[in-house]
Amino acid sequence: MTAELGTETKLTRLEALRRALPKEPAMDPTGQRLAQLVDRIAEQRVPVNGLIRLWTLGSLQARVTAGYFAYWLRSRFVDADERQRLKSEAHLAAAVKLFGTMGYLRGAVMKIGQLLANLPEVAPEEFSEVLAALHFEAPPMHFAMVRELFLDEFGKEPEELFASFDRQAFAAASLGQVHRARLHSGEEVAVKIQYPGIARTIRSDMRNLRLMLQPLCLTRDWQNTTDKLADIEQMLLMETDYEAEAGYYTQARQLFTAADQVVVPQVYREYCSKRVLTTEFLAGCHLDEFLAGKPSQVERNRFTDLLTVATFRVYYRLHWFMADPHPGNFIFMADGRLGLIDFGCTRVMTDEEWQLSSAAEQAFLQGDEARLNMITAKACLFNGPEDIEPDRLKTVREGVDWQLEPWRQEGLFDFGDREFFRRGIDCIVAMAKKRYTCGAPLYIWTNRFTLGGRAFCYRLQGQCDFRKIHQQESLAASAAASIS
C-alpha cells in the first residue's frame, strides 16, 4: 500500500510519474506546467475519495488520475487562439479543482481515471505503465464495515456464513475489495465486496463530470463526447451489479473444458448478492510476479496462446469482450493454466454492433478495401467514405490496420515486438492529436480491450499463432451456432 512505502520509494514513484506525464509540444513542451498543476492538486489534500484515510493512502493514485484528467481536458483546446486558450485554462483550473471533490469513494475515481486514460486521447506508454503499477494500491475498507455489509446482505456475519474468513482483503477491486474465505463444505473462495454507496457516487461523479466539461467542449464533437460519457456511466453502473457479473462468470465458465487449460472460477450463488460476489479461489500469481520468475519463451508463449484462445472464444461465442483487460484480471496458475477473473467490465455487443464488426472482419479477410473504408467511415459516424476527410480516413484506417495486423501473419506473431507496440500507440496518438476521435461509444471499449490485451502480451513478451487460433475459434463458433 502507498502508506507503507518508504519516503524514498514514494519520491521515486512521484518522480517516475512526473517524468511520465504527457508533454504537449505547443503549450507545454517540457510537461512542467502539467506537473505543477498535478502537484498543486496533490498539495490541496482534498479528500478525493472522501475518506481521509483513503485519500492519504491513495494520494499518488489520485495525482495520476488528476494528471490524466488535466491532460485530457487540455487536449480539447490545443488548437484554440490565445484568448480562447486563456479562457479555457481558467475553466481547466476550475474543473480540476472541482475534480478534487469528485468521487468521494475511491472506486469511482480510479475507474474514471482509468477510463479517461483510455478515451482516445491516450497517454504515452510510460504513463500507462505507471498507472498499471498502481492498480493494487488502494487500501481496504476495515473489517467492521465488511461485517455490517454482510449483516445487511445476508443477515449473518461473515464468520457465520463461512467456515473461515480473512479479516484483511488480499486484493483491492476498483469498486470494492476481495477477501479469502473457506466454505463450510471446504472450498477455498474469493469474496468480492462492494464499497457502500458506490453506484450513487458514480452517478453523481458522472453528473459533475458532464457539468465541468461543458464549457470546455462546445465543439462539434461535444454530442459524441456526451454519448461516450453516457456509455461509460452505464458500464460503470453495470460493474456495480455483482449479480449480473455472476451471470457472466457462469456463461463464460461453460465455454471451457479441462483440455483448454483456461479456467473461469465457479460462482457460489448462495453466497452472492448485488454487493457480494463469491467465486472459487484460483491460486497463482499476476503478471509481475510471473515475469519476476524469469519464465522461458515457451512459458510466455503458452500463456499468450491461452489468453488469445480465451478472448476469441468469449468474443465469438458470446459476442462479448472483457473491456478491462488489466493485468490483475489474469492468473498465471502453477500448473500452467490461465485463470480469468473479474467479469465486471464486460461489454456485451448489440446485434447491430456485432454485425458491423463481423462485416469489417470479413472485408479485411477478403481484402475488400472499399468495403473496409465504408465500414470505417460508418464507425466514425459518417455516411460513407465520400463524406469523410481523406486524412481522417487514412489516419483512422492506419489504426484499424494496426489492430488487424496479427491476422495477416502466418505462424507465430510476436506481441513482444516493441516496434509493433509503439506503432499502435503512435496510430492512436495521431488520431487524438488530429481530433479524429468521433465514433460510436463501442470503440472506447474495443480500443481499451485491444490496447489492454496487447500491452499485456507486450509486457509478457509473448508470441502465438494468432491467425490459426482465430480461424479455429471463429469456425468452431460458426459450427456451434449452426447446430443451435
Add this chain to the structure above:
Amino acid sequence: MRISEQAKHETRSRILTTAAELFCTKGFEESTTREIALTAGLAAGTMFNYFPSKETLAMTMVTEALRQGTEDFRRRRTNEEQLAEELFMFIASGLRLLQPMRPFLGPVLERSLSPFPRKSTCPEGDATRQEHLAVVQEIINHHGFTEPPDHVAMTIYWSLYLGILACWTNDPSPNQEESRAMIDYSLQVFVQMITGGDAEKGAANDC
C-alpha cells in the same frame, strides 16, 4: 389490589409496543399520549405512572435499543479492531437496533438529545448521552489513550454522532449505506483529531 411486578412489566412492554406502532404509522408529532393509552387499553392517567411524557416514552425505546446495541457491540468486538474501526462498530451496532424506529426518530432526537439549551431537559435523553459517551471513553482508553479526552473532544464527538443520526434518519439509500460511508469518514476525522492529526497514530497506539 397490588399489581405484580410481572403485570407491571407486561403493561410497560405493551405501552412501548403500542407507541412504537403509532409513531411509525401516524408519526411522532401526530400521536397523542391519550391515543397511546387508549390503544394500549389503559386510562391516560395510568399510563403517566409509567411514562410521564411522550418524549420519555420514545426516549425509553431509544435507550433500550442503544443498550442492546452496546451489548451486541461488546459481543462482536474481537480486540483486533483499530480505534476508528471499533468506534464504527459501536455506532453501527446501535443503529442496527434503532432501525425499526427510524421513521419517527428524527423529532424524538431533536427534542431529547439536542445540544441546544432547552426549557425542559429529558432525563432519559441525558442518561442515554452519558451512557453512550462512557462507552466511547472506554473504547478510547482501550486503545491506549489513557489521558481522558477533554470535554471539547467529547463535545465534538457528540456533535458528529448527532449529525450521523440526523443524516441516517433521512438517508434514502439502500440499508442507509451512504450514512455508513459518512460514519467512517466522520470517525476518521475524529480519530485524527484526538491523535493530534497523525493518521497513523490511531493505529500505532492500538493495544
